[in-house]
Amino acid sequence: MALVLHDMNGLLMDLLAITLLEIFYGIASLALISLGLAIIFGMLRVINFAHGEFLMIGGFSFIMLTSAGVNMWIAMLIGAPLIVGLLGIVVERVVIRNLYGRIVETILATWGLSLFLMGAASLLFGYFQRGVSPPFGTLKIGNYQEGVYSIFVIVLAAAVYLSTYLVLRYTKLGLIARATMQNPEMASSLGVAREKVYAVTFFCGAALTGLAGAVLAPIAGVVPTSGLAYIARSFITVITGGATVIAGTGIASVLFGTVSQLTAILTRPVWGEAALLLTAVILLRFLPAGITGRYFRNGL
Amino acid sequence: MDRRSFVQGSLAAAGVLAIGGAATKARAAGPIKIGAVIDTSGPLEVFGQNKLRGLQIGVDELNEAGGLLGRQIQLVHRDTQSNNQLFAQYARELTAGERVDVVFGATTSSSREIVRPVVNRAKVPYFYNTNYEGGVCQRTTYCTSTTPxxxxxxxxxxxxxxxxxxxxxxxxxxxxxxxxxxxxxxxxxxxxxxxxxxxxxxxxxxxxxxxxxxxxxxxxxxxxxxxxxxxxxxxxxxxxxxxxxxxxxxxxxxxxxxxxxxxxxxxxxxxxxxxxNYFEEVSTPENERFLTRFKAKFGSSYGYISEASMAEYQALKLWAEAAKKSNGTDADAIERAAKAGLSVLAPSGNVLLDAKTNHCILDMSLARMSGGKFIIEKKFAGVRPSNYGDQCDLIKNPNTNKQFEPKL
Structure with a gap:
């Protein structure tokens, strides 16, 4: 009897561990795909509708570089962020620069950009792209098995958030960025080159988006329309999080990741998505300025 | 109806008939036109590109053999761009504008249900050649690929x-x-x-x-x-x-x-x-001939010819056989041949049209992936299509026009 009980406990523990891992993975992937958007929105007040396509291009850059023989980790952690970051600079120069402070116009312009990038990717890469399988082996938890890559995604997301926080909080670059965002006129009269700060911020947001696209590519695969699958979730996360980049997006990711994964595990995947949307609707009804519009206002 | 209007009506009708007859004659002199609504761009291009190539091979074969009923065959393709909104427009263009003799294509069921009514109304035979949920039951619609x-x-x-x-x-x-x-x-x-x-x-x-x-x-x-x-x-x-x-x-x-x-x-x-129904790895003499021809025309970077592309080629062969049998290409002629029993020897094996449902009885192959390739393990001859609760019977009820579903 004791043995059976122990077995039951063991089984429950396994189930609990694997469920927690699933939930953490859900949070991490949501946090990763939203951070770049949050930086561009939170700091520049620009709504980038081409965010999904930035993710898609990050994924394609990773796959193209890997198949060209570049080391997988270099392609993922350096190559893809650099390519999408540079694309971000071009976009900022050509499209965004003329539209700061005009939210509706930026939405229209970046939406057009989104359609353009999707079409361009269809022409350049097509839908015949080879996949890359996730590296690392598997982790065995009792009767369950989970890819070690999921744990890598969780750790990477935590590292990215931590380093973004450290940069914004403790470096001179972060100080200048925060100052410019808080009061652009004052910062510029104190000798800060506003345009340069905007460009660098846009580069950073785009590069983080490229990184997220590359990290998720081995798991979700990439096609020219991949961005559509991410855009809604990342927007909901950022808007619900509010204007505070790290705290807001982080909290919203934790909340939505937990709700949607838990619902998906307990019921069916369809309900997971529905639960995410429902939570967002309820939250925005009571906190129209997002979570950090009321709490953690002075966070980062 | 009085006498005068009856005479006028008859005269008008005769005039229409005469014009109609002249038009048919004029058409008969030109090539036979095959309409294709196939996505060769957008997400569904992964199916569409080889589907179209399958049709092109079929048309080449027929033309090299002297055409069909003494006429050459012309393939008229419209790229529907994986966009459902284009299917109705192009189906209408092909049937009313190009006046094609038959329509092939559509990949998703939703696009098929856009094309089908347009082509059916124009009284043009329609061949849908993608595996789908089954159950479509209409006398001039032929679903030639596999059902669940x-x-x-x-x-x-x-x-x-x-x-x-x-x-x-x-x-x-x-x-x-x-x-x-x-x-x-x-x-x-x-x-x-x-x-x-x-x-x-x-x-x-x-x-x-x-x-x-x-x-x-x-x-x-x-x-x-x-x-x-x-x-x-x-x-x-x-x-x-x-x-x-x-x-x-x-x-x-x-x-x-x-x-x-x-x-x-x-x-x-x-x-x-x-x-x-079909893998490139199927070993039949028909398949060998097909692959040789296909590679000669399209090179070796075509991807993979799957059942979805082969179904278009097989459907074309089936249609051509029907036209030959009843010496005509209009919907009635094709239907007559279909009801009389229609089959062709295709790369996948024997393709037999089931007159009751207008679906195909097919040879199936069971394959297992090994080292990135399909290895065929077993073959099954003459597997019948789904017919939920035996509801579709076009011989008994030729005017049926609906998609039957099993009671879930």
Whole structure:
């Protein structure tokens, strides 16, 4: 009897561990795909509708570089962020620069950009792209098995958030960025080159988006329309999080990741998505300025 | 009706008939036109490009052999760009503007249901050549590719015998997935097996972690899948990354139709079972001839010729055979030949039109992925299409026009 009980406990523990891992993975992937958007929105007040396509291009850059023989980790952690970051600079120069402070116009312009990038990717890469399988082996938890890559995604997301926080909080670059965002006129009269700060911020947001696209590519695969699958979730996360980049997006990711994964595990995947949307609707009804519009206002 | 208007009416009718006759004559002199509404761009190009190539090969063959009924054949293709809004427009253009003799194409069921009424109303025969949920029942519509029963009926008993009686079903959350789940349950039951779990996913679902965990706790002997679209494709990577390849055998109704195996690392696709009408690896003299011709025309970077592309070629052969038999290409002539019994020897084997349902009785091959390639393990001759509750009978009720469904 004791043995059976122990077995039951063991089984429950396994189930609990694997469920927690699933939930953490859900949070991490949501946090990763939203951070770049949050930086561009939170700091520049620009709504980038081409965010999904930035993710898609990050994924394609990773796959193209890997198949060209570049080391997988270099392609993922350096190559893809650099390519999408540079694309971000071009976009900022050509499209965004003329539209700061005009939210509706930026939405229209970046939406057009989104359609353009999707079409361009269809022409350049097509839908015949080879996949890359996730590296690392598997982790065995009792009767369950989970890819070690999921744990890598969780750790990477935590590292990215931590380093973004450290940069914004403790470096001179972060100080200048925060100052410019808080009061652009004052910062510029104190000798800060506003345009340069905007460009660098846009580069950073785009590069983080490229990184997220590359990290998720081995798991979700990439096609020219991949961005559509991410855009809604990342927007909901950022808007619900509010204007505070790290705290807001982080909290919203934790909340939505937990709700949607838990619902998906307990019921069916369809309900997971529905639960995410429902939570967002309820939250925005009571906190129209997002979570950090009321709490953690002075966070980062 | 008085006498005067009767005379006027008759005269007018005679005039129309005369003009109609002249038009038919004028058309008869030109080539026979084959209309194709096929997506050669956008997400569905993975099916469309080779579908169109299949038709081109068929047209070349006919023309080299002196054409059909003494006339050359001309293929008129419209690229529907994976966009449902274009199907109605192009179907109308082909039937009313180009006045084609027959229409081929459409990949998704939703696009077929846009094309079908337009082509049916124009009294032009329509050939739909993609595997689908089954049940379309209309006298001038011919569905020549496989239905769920044809995939599942040979596949499941073979797997049950080899691996065990507990089946877990994963499918797309719309009628193709739901109806396939129904077929899976029915066939499992008939063979003393059981479906112990069934999950359905919206087409944009790309995260399968929770499902894989549930499968790990349920410990089925077989996982049978009906995934549709690029988002669902991420299942395979996640399944492999969880170390499940080789642990529980997986079968699929859709894998390989868009040449997925060429783009997937071999360690991910290892062991997937698929039962389809056609694989490039099928060894028949007809297939050898077809492949030689295909490669000569399109080179070697065409991807993979799957059942989805082969079905277009086979449908063209079927249509040409019907036209020859009744010496005409109009809808009545094709229907007459179809009712009289129609079959062709195609690369996949014998393709026989079932006059009752306008679907095809096909030879099926069961293949298993190994080292990134399909290895054919077993062949099944003359597998019948789905006909839910025997509801479709075009011989008895030729005026039926609907899509039957099983009672779920």
């Amino acid at each position: 029963a044809q995939m599942v009926e040979p596949l499941l008993p073979a797997l049950i015998e080899k691996h065990g009686k507990k089946i877990y079903f994963l499918g797309a959350d719309y009628n193709y997935g739901q109806i396939s789940a129904y077929a899976t349950k029915a066939i499992a039951k008939a063979h003393g097996a059981e479906v112990i779990g069934a999950e359905f996913f919206p087409l944009d679902a790309s995260s399968f972690g929770a499902t894989i965990n549930r499968i790990q706790s349920a410990k089925p002997d077989i996982v049978h899948t009906v995934f549709v679209g690029p988002a669902h494709g991420s299942f395979w990577g996640q399944w492999a990354s969880a170390g499940m390849v080789g642990k529980i055998p997986v079968s699929s109704q859709t894998f390989g139709l868009a040449g997925e195996q060429l783009r997937m690392p071999p360690e991910v696709s290892e062991g997937i079972y698929v039962c389809l």
